[in-house]
Amino acid sequence: MHLPPLRTTVIGSYPFPSWLEFASQHLDAFGAAEIEEMVEDAVIAAIHDQVTAGLDVITDGEQTRLDFNLSFYGYIDGIAHEQKSPRIFGPPAHDQRGRHQIVGELRAPRGLGAVAEFNRLKKLAPAGPTLKASVPGPYTLSGRLIPNAQYPDRYAVTEALLPIVRKELEELVAAGCQEITVDEPSMSCYAYREDPARFVDIFNRTVAPVVGKCHLSTHLCFGNFKGRAVGPRHYAPMFPAFLDMAVDEIHVEMASREFSELEVIGEIAQRRRVAVGIIDVKSYYIETPQDVADRVRRCLQYTPADKLAFAPDCGLSQTARWASRLKLQNMAAGVQMVRDEMGV
């Protein structure tokens, strides 16, 4: 795969249009054909915003993951749908989404839905940008499942989910997907208190069958549910262990951390490509193209252009659409300024 220097990309999610938010809370009112139609309309909107911004890589914005039933857990047998979050009111935080009981063997006979998402994206996207699929890794996917007698801790749940995610990756490649991100933000959030080498072993067993068969990356942020982090925002506990992850590219969150530990991208670039989060998805300050260009130049002090990609810090699902649109436009414009300077 030929990759342009200073490539512009995204982490999977994009904000839902307001009508989709409303509809997702009233899905019972709609027929299956109407839900498919609204999902397609939302994907078309997400594609439009990303293509108009001028990105090299786009996703479907995860516009189909509307509720429990349509997101990954809805595809997995053996999980009870917990209707109520442990905390409803008050300041936004990750404890405002439910955790689910495991009530049987964890299996996904229909897969996790990512192949259908990719096929829809392929059908709706224009020629030009690379189409990327994002799938959570098994450790991240295990985060909202409550261990039980059969699966006594988070690692046991992870091991049960690992072959399910691995099969989904194989099927994405078989469907023609050339770029996949395996999101493992839980690994970056908890590397400080767990064994990072154990995480790498889990990750590499998950991706083993697709290594070398697509452009494979991982996204390592510190959490962004409702715009809040959950881990100590330092990369030091992960490296050098995470350099052994069998990926082509590692994405790190830099903008919201004011580019602290930026030197880690030089360390990554000796082994892998590196995608740098240069747009702060948690802030409503809209980075200007000039800001972006300055940040790109800072990254170039550590990493050659042909190994560098740029993205927001995380998915944009927790950032208002008007701001997300402007941030992507300015990201692409700022990167283009530096490409023009460099003649690449």
Ligand SMILES: [Zn+2]
């Ligand atoms: Zn993230």
